[in-house]
Structure formats: structure tokens, C-alpha cells
Amino acid sequence: MITILEQPLFGQRVRELRTARGLSQAALAEPGMSTSYLSRLESGARPPTAKVVAYLAERLEVPRSAFDNGSSSAVTQLLARGISAADGRGGGEDILDLLNDAVEVGTEVDTALHWQMLWMLTMSFSPGTDTAHQEQTLTRLVRLSDEIGLPELQVRSRVKLARFQRLSGSPELGSGVAEEAVALAREPGVDAGDLGRALLTAVSAEAESGRLTLAREHVDELCSLIEAHAELPPSLAAEARWSAASVRVRQGEYEAARDHLEAAMRNLDSHDDLLLWTRLRIAAASLYLQMTPRLTDRAAAALAEAEVPIGLIGTPLHEQEFHVVTAQLAFYQGDFERAEELCVKLASEPSLLSYRDGVRLEMLRIRLRFQAGAVREAVNEMTALATRLQDSSNTDLTAEAWRNLAEALTAAAEQSTLPQAR
Template sequence: MLEQPFFGRRLKQLRTERGLSQAALAGDGMSTGYLSRLESGARQPTARAVEYLAAQLGVKVAAFEEPGATDSLAQALAIATSDHSDDTIEALERSLSTGGAQDPMLRWQALWLVAQWRRGHNQHARERAHLEELVTVGDTLGLPALRARGFTQLARCLRACGEIALAVEAAGTAHQLARDNDLTVQDLAGSLLALVSAEAEAGRLSEARAHADELTELTGDRSDSLWAEARWTAAAVRVRQGDLEAAQSLLEQALDRFSSAEDLSLWTRLRVAAARLHLLKAPPELDAAEQYVEQAEAGLAFVGVPALEQEVLSLRADIAFRAGRFADARTLLDRVRGHDPHMTYRNRVRLDVLDSRLLIIEGEQQEGLRRMRALAEEAQAASNIDLAADIWRLLAETLAQAHGSAPSA
């Protein structure tokens, strides 16, 4: 039996998490007045109303149930830790939302698991909310390792959301905590990975280079995923500094020595990075980029990460565009846009930039120009100086290409 007022509070929480108004949730099957009374606790829900609302929200009826003694945070955490299924993590998330006194250490662990799960589903806004609370709980606990890990994950999430200035601040805090408290290599390297990436996107290249050098030295005697990510991150800084040969050398170390058996997702991402690097050459090395994309696609068959699948497909569209196959590029771009977006802020902007460039080539120059200017200004306002500079550069290249090319079939 679903009881008020818990049902009303839970219903409102689920609605607001999805950004829905009462009218949007009520739809054609319920009056907004009735929905309002359900949320306020003034009316007891009927079974039919509950089923309708669950369908509207895309959740199971169990999502409305109030946790009882058997659904305590400790028990939900134990179950989720041993079984990382969507259902158990969702149950853990519900336990976090019940309020009341909870052990802060258990709550920290639960927030960590739920945030990781949200990140895996590329739901960065909801991940961010959990991580911001996780940082607060970590400060309460006062344990340097937990504080550093919380700030590191928050920095990664903020970067994925396009909040670059905040990402630099969070990563800097994590790095300072790791160094001041002599934390493990894993903690220090994790903070540096987040810090270098955020600094580079903020255009703070001298600082990013210094921290990248610190990172590569720190991980130099390893051969695991941390070592590979360090080389990749250092390569990304060299790219932004315009030293593509040094970037290629660093990236090839990771490509040659890191095994897919270690981490297939990272192995695939390295090949996506290599393909992008070859596209930056002057002229673009399309054959090499194509070969790395094919390798990445082989990994995708086993990874099953929607965001990565969309990134590879958008990369194919970029290759088609640079090869002058504009109709193919448009078809591939439409395929990516035919699915719910799962990409990071940076990759979504890349997709929008390619769409705008195609508009310019296709003869809709003013609209394409307007969109690219808006994207560049948005990136600059978010302190993503590196991305903004890329957009302005691509805009100039596209205008030159439009004046010398006609769309090809």
C-alpha cells in the first residue's frame, strides 16, 4: 500500500528530476489539480493513478514505495555492492532520498556508487548532484583520501558538463589534498588527470604542461590503465600546444603497449583519440584516421557504451566531411542525432559544429555562421577557451572551403 505523505514527496522528486511540469506529467490521462493534490499528500493515490504516473515517468511502481526496515541504507548498499544491476542501484538511490539520520560513511559510499552509475549512463547533471553532496559528506568525515577522490570525480563531471572553470578549481583542490597528505600514487595521478584535462581546455597550457610532465613522471614505471591515460592526457596537451609530432609519439606508446585485455573501453578510446589526431594534421591523414576508426569499431562490438558509439559515428561523419563527401557526412550526422544524446559537452559541441559547417557548405551560410558564432561564444563564456578557439578556426576553414567547393553526392 502506498501511503501519503511519502508518495507525494517521492512523486514530486521524480517529476522535478526529469524537468517536467505538473501539466506535462499529467498529460491527457489526469488533471493537474488531481496531480497537485497527490503531490501535496491531500489525496491517497489509486492503483490506476500509480500505474499511469509510473508509465509517464518511465519508472517501475516500486519507485514510489517507502523504504522499510529491510530497505535501510546499509542493506541497500550491501546489495548494490554485490550486484551492480540497474535495479539495485536505483534502490540504493531511493534509500539516499528517504532522509533521516544516516551514517555519513555509509552515505559517502552509497553516493559514490550511485554517481558512478549515473556517469556510466552519461547522466552528468544527476551525477553532479550526487558528487556535490559526496564532497560535502567527505568534508564532514575529514578523511583526506575520501575528500581528494570526491573532488577528483566532481572535476571530471564538471568538465563533462562544460563547466571548465569549476572543474579546474575542483581538480586543483584534489591535487592539493593528495600532495599535502602524501596520498597514494593512484589518488595523486587521478587528481592530475582531471587537473591537466581541465587546465588544457581552459587554455592554461603552461600549467597543463607542467602538471602533465608531473603525471608522466609519476606513472613512468607502470604499464596499466593509469599509465596509458597519463600518456593520452600528456598527448592532448601537446596537441593544444601545436606539437603534433610529440603528441603522436606519446599516444603511440599507449597504443602499442596497452592491451585491450586490460580495459577494452580505454583501448577503444585511445584509438578514437588517435583518429582525431590524424585529422588535425595538415593535410588531414584520412587513411590513418579511417584505420583507427575501424579498430575502434571492433572494440565497440564488445564495449556497448552508447556515448562511445555516438562519438565514433560522429568521427566517421567528420572524416566524410574532410574527404569532401558532404552527403555522406550529413547522413552519418543524422544517424547520430536520431538517438538520445549520450556524449559529453565537448563532443556534443563538436557535433553541432559539424552540423553548422555542413549548413555552410550546403548553401545556408548565414544560418551556419550564426550557429558557429553562438557555439564559440557559449564555449568562451564557460571558460572553455580551447574549444572556443577550435570553433573559430574551423569557421574560417569552412568559409574558405565553401568558396572553393560545391556539395558532392
């Protein structure tokens, strides 16, 4: 007995078979079905009837078994076991093992179902998952999305791969994949949210790989998209403004960056996404401390709001980001002991920080050596750091390093001219 695929798998299978034969929706639907009805079938909005299955099988010149889900029963069981292992009784490795088994068993089943299995597998990845396995899985996900031919799946697969490449230290590769996602997301009928996420991913990868002109173009398009689509998730809008702020900072436009970040904080409620709400405040505090003059009061207020939630829901990475900015604030407020204490704490942990946060932590440690009286050594270290940043074309970080050096030398000079107590 044939058991027909349920929606949305049925619609994905119809589209897969239709596109493989080079047929438009109109060519497949006529004469016995309206194009709009076929479109709703392919989108998963309408359930198939036996008559519809028979008609489509005839038009596509395939047996009715082409729409059978019987071959996926073993896969479905493995998927169910893998998903339910996340209820607290099974460990992360158990989930990964079961999902990997489902992927291997599922290589001979429906392409769309195989894609879904790979997607579930990527959702179970954690920071400790083997990176080579992650890349292989994400590459397969992209390939299968191209076989299916649904632009939405092609975009989402590429966004995942591009993010992975950026975070694993290959922003140039991530930039190329993200630009493919942006091009696909601009096709008619693709949801604005998919275009927004593709642009967001492209901006991050382009900025990190030094392609600031392109990043600026994409971030401006992203902000326009957010303004034009009030229905988009508040978290996506907030991330868009955060990305815009990051690009402005790299181009030295600190006032514009502040405006974007403060708009993101105003428009995102903590109930929408508490972690993002918290991270925005850490980012804002960091920006306030980069500005001239440094806005220490605003930085302190932002960190005070972030302190409780970061301790409750923050990952080790988020905690490190919070401690870096807290240490910077302590230094600029004159609490050198607290700044040193936090630097020692961070040095005792495996660093999870981004390159830019790591550089700012290094600047702070050099400033503390200035404060401790090791002026000559600190001057040499800050000069070497600024030169290295300049050679790598990190213009904003270079300017920040030279500014720190100038401030430290001015403070040292003022200290040496103070009258000595008798």
C-alpha cells in the same frame, strides 16, 4: 555484547578519534604501543585485539563502545540489499532507493561508515540520475572526508565532485575542486595513483575552462609521474597521455599531440581496458583528420580497429563520437553521400556530444552544404561559426573553422573553372 568494528573501519575510526583530539600517532601510541604498530592499525593492515581496543579507548578517553559496530546493523542490511540488487533482478531505481535509505539511516552511525555508504551511492549514479541529488551527495561526501581527515578519502571525494562539475557544464568550479584534490594528493604517504587521478581531473577541467597554461603545467607533471611509477595502472598512463595530447591540440601542437596519442595506443593492451583502447583510436582518428595534411589513411585504420568493439561495449555517447569521426573521414575521402547519411542519423538523436565534437559536426554539415552548391549560405554560416569561436577564445577550433572555409572556397573555385562537358 560489544562487537568490534572490522578493518579497515576500525582503523578509520581510530584515526578519526585521534585527529579530532589533535594527537599525532606517536602521542597516542606511547607508552604502551609502537607508532609503527598504530600506523598499521589505522591503515587496516593489522586486526585489533581486545587488549589493543582497551588501550586505545583509555588513551582516547572514550568508552570501548566507541569502536562498536552494533549500531550499523540496519545500515549493513540496507547496503547488502542495495548492492545485491545489481545482480540483474532489480532495476537501477531499486538500487538507488535502497542506497538512499541506507544513507538516511546511517546519518547517526560512524562517520567512516557513512562515507562508505555515500561512496556506494555515487557508484550507482547513472546519466539519468537527478543532477541536483548527485551534487548534494558528492558535496556531502567531500564534507565527510574532511571530518575523517584521511587525505586519500579527501582526494577521491574531490575528484568525483570535480568530474561531476566538469561534465555538468561547470568546468570552472570543477577546476577549483580538482586543484584542492591535487594539493591534498601531494601530501606525504598518499598513493601516486591518487595524485595521478587528481592531476588528470584537474587537466580536463582547466583545459575546458580555458586555463591552458595551468593545464599544461599539470599535464607535464602528470606525464612525469607516469614515467616515474611503472606500477601505475596502464589505463591511467593511457589517459594521462590522452590528456597531454588534448592540451597540445588546444595549443596548436599537433605533432606532439600525435606522439602522445600513439604512445598511449601502443602501451595499452585491449585486455587492460577495452573501452579506453577503443576510444583512443577514435580520438587518434579525429586528430589525424585535424592535421595538415589530413592523414586519412591512418584515420581509416584507427576507425576500423574501433568499429567492432564500439558496437559491442560502447555507450550511445561513444557511438555518436565514432559516427562523427566516421562522417568526417567519409567527407575527406569524397564519399559525400555516406557523410550526409551519418549527419542525418546524428541529427535524429538527442545529442550527447561534447561541445568540441558538436562544433566539428557543425563544421562538417556546413561543408556538405558547400558541396551541395549552397556556397553563399555556407560561407556565411562558417564565417559566423568562426567568429563565434574566436570570441569564446577557442583558438584551435577557430583555426579549424577558417581552414575549412578556405578549403571549401578553394574547392568551389576549382569546380567553377572546370571545363563544362558538351
